[in-house]
Amino acid sequence: MTIAIRAFDPGSPTAATDSEAAAEVLRAALPYLVVTPRTLGWQVANSPAAQHHRLLLAEEDGRLVGAARTGIYYDSSEPGQAYLNLYVHPELRGRGAGRALLAAGEAYVTGLGARTNFCWSLDDEHSIAFAERNGYRRGRSAHFQRLPLTDGSLPPLPPVPPGVEVRTGTSFGDDLREIWAADNETSGDVPDDVDPAPIDYDVWLAQYWEHPEHDRELTSVVTVDGVVAALSFAITDGASRYMSGLAGTRRAYRGRGLAKLAKSSSLHRARAAGYTEAFTNNDAGNEPMLAINRWFGYERCATEIRWVRELTG
Structure with missing residues (x-):
């Protein structure tokens, strides 16, 4: 058995085959993701230059x-922080692919000047042992x-209060600065090991709004007296799977149930569009969002752990 590591090349004649195979590995390793070839x-070809995003393949x-998806947290308030998330087909664990990907990824981000590396893994015995063994x-x-979304368990839409309107992402035309400002504000309050810095409008537009998995018709934006107050981003695979991106409310409008209203509207439209299952992911300490998801009927299907290692020295 020989393990070889190479970087995905979107201009290669094998790019389509490679992206199909990589997506299959990611879905097998982490079946709660919405990911497409x-x-x-697109991420390799269109990520910001400062992110240095790379997709490593193990054969x-x-x-x-x-x-492995790796690069620099270009939007972190602290420089020198990197990410390296590994995926090995569960039937082929323990044969050296994970170690080879980790070594290649750490060498790559260290060469970019990274001092700290973050990784996500599932909370299982094999993954925990691997992370601890590697420092x-x-x-x-x-x-x-x-x-x-097919068993009738989705609660009815909450009532819409006076002065409140629920709109789709497509209804805002080309000027999305209010949504961008709301996204920056709400995402800054999400618990995380990496503190995000505000994202410039043009970067946000290219990396989030125009992301190929972002479904703007299923994204919900709640306004209060015409001002954007809450939102719920929709991520889909274009077939059967829906995943919530950021869902939240601007600070001045919290405590009114607006995030629940935004997410409910998005989920109902997703069901009507034929999506059969919805996924979401929340920090274990984000009790307000976890409570909202329990109200919807979401059930926990897995836990993941954020790991960190200092690369200097």
């Missing part, structure tokens, strides 16, 4: 058995949750 290639005797220490935890 198109997105994997065993010519077969793709693992992948990583445990950070935050987060919960994946699943909601079936």
Whole structure:
């Protein structure tokens, strides 16, 4: 068995085959994600230059058995922080692909000047042992949750208060600065080991709003007296799977149930569009959002752990 590591090249003649195989590995390793081959290639080709995003592929005797997404947290308020998330097909663990991907990824981000590396893994015995064996220490935890959309369990839409309007992402035309400002404000309050800095409008537009998995018709934006107050981003695979991106409320409008209203509207439209299951992921300490998801009927399906290691020295 020979493990070879190479970087995905979106201009290669094998790019389509590679992205299909990598997406299959990611879905097998972490079945709670919404990921498509198109997105994997798009991220490599379109991520900001400062992110240095790279998709590493692990092959065993010519077969793709693992992948890693790595780069720099370009939007962190603290410089020198990197990410390296590994995915190995669960039937092919323990054969060296994870170690090879980790070594290649750490060398890559260290060469970019990274001092600290963050990784996510599932909270299982194999992943924990791998992380600890390689010098990583445990950070935050987060919960994946699943909601079936075909069994009638989705609660009815909450009533819309006077002065409140629920709109789709497509209804705002080309000027999205109010949504951008609300996204920056709400995402800054999400618990995280990496503190995000505000994202410039043009970067946000290209990386989030125009992301190929972002479904603007299913994204909900709640306004109060015409001002954007809450939102719920919709991520889909274009087939059966829906995942919530950021869902939250601006600070001045919290405590009125607006995030629940935004997310409910998005989920109802997703069900009507034929999506059969919804996923979400929340920090284990984000009790307000976890409570909202329990109200919807989401059930926890997995927990993941954030790991960190200092790369200097």
